[in-house]
Amino acid sequence: MATEDPAGTRTRRRGPDLEHAILRAAADELTESGYPGLTMDRVAQRAGTNKNSIYRRWPNRAALGIEAYRLLATSVEPPDTGDLREDVLELLRRANRHWSSPLGAILRDLLAAVGGAPELLARLREDPRDDGAAQWLTVLGRAVARGEVRPESLHPRVATVAIVLVRNEFVMRGVPVVPDDVLVEILDQVYLPLVRARG
Amino acid sequence: MATEDPAGTRTRRRGPDLEHAILRAAADELTESGYPGLTMDRVAQRAGTNKNSIYRRWPNRAALGIEAYRLLATSVEPPDTGDLREDVLELLRRANRHWSSPLGAILRDLLAAVGGAPELLARLREDPRDDGAAQWLTVLGRAVARGEVRPESLHPRVATVAIVLVRNEFVMRGVPVVPDDVLVEILDQVYLPLVRARG
């Protein structure tokens, strides 16, 4: 297929133009039918192109799926309530909502589809709605400044413990959503004791 | 196929007999070729039966794979060195070895293949070489008895934090093996401070 230019003749998309069209089509397929619905044929058709042009840009379906997913997962500002407990609880609830949403289902399918390839996982980990560590360091940093927390907690491994535990519920237990009291438990039994502990 | 009985006539396996033969064949395929090599046709052929008899017992390849895997993953006694740090480090190193071994590769593939089905994940979680929580509670229980650790730590969520973090490295980063100093970091920066923290 090709788009029509003003004169009614056909113009053939190339390079970045076509790339965006493919990604857009892939993202739309993800939105409508999830990762299982993301077949190369359908994306090609929807983008008005063919599989060749897709495989010229992405080596396989999973790689395409990840880039399309990144188009859908947008960034959010971390909370700043002035209280660490509130901030963390809010971050956990956001993560919980995300992972239990349609987008979260896509994320889980992608996680399964990449088969542990580090580069692809890295692209997926840059998802701002999920880990990123940055959000956690921000929130913890403010708490350190307020004197709520020991400064040694400002370490990615420590800072992200809570989200790792939440993700674990999804990945290892397959729960559709984490009950809120589990979030609270993670917060009060694990995270806060940890970041407040004497070094 | 059928086995030959002493008289040279053929005998047809049924029920538990056949079931064990199938599982044995599946486990052997896993050992030889990993989960990707576990195809229903090959298992059927190797077990000397046909796909029908397999699908009569397991609904799909992943379910068969999990049961076959459970045949391969055997239990181990938790360490008891008299020192919590040593015990935990040993448990983490065992988990690290397991996940980075051929069996660990199978485990990861299975995790991806089950697609978040809670029942299948539950079967997989009973893997004694991995989580189980029981080992962790045992080791922590002894530490509590020795007065090394606050009793409130004797909670599955708290007790298993370390292994969850290790698993996270494999699942979310795709590392082939976790460096030993990361294990130590998890131990000293997270786990010990947590279980020793004032409630």
Place this chain on the structure above:
DNA sequence: GATTTAAGGTACATAAAGTACCGTATTGCT
């Protein structure tokens, strides 16, 4: 001995990924 149950043996429908070609529009170089 008759009936029911489950195995054996095949063949097949389905489905999607990835590859191979080849003609043709576009770009850009001379």
Place this chain on the structure above:
DNA sequence: AGCAATACGGTACTTTATGTACCTTAAATC
């Protein structure tokens, strides 16, 4: 302007497994 190189369009095809469908036949059960 003309020409070569590049990359898109269109399509067909190979491959590989899963999961089903049938039908025949052995073994257990009554």
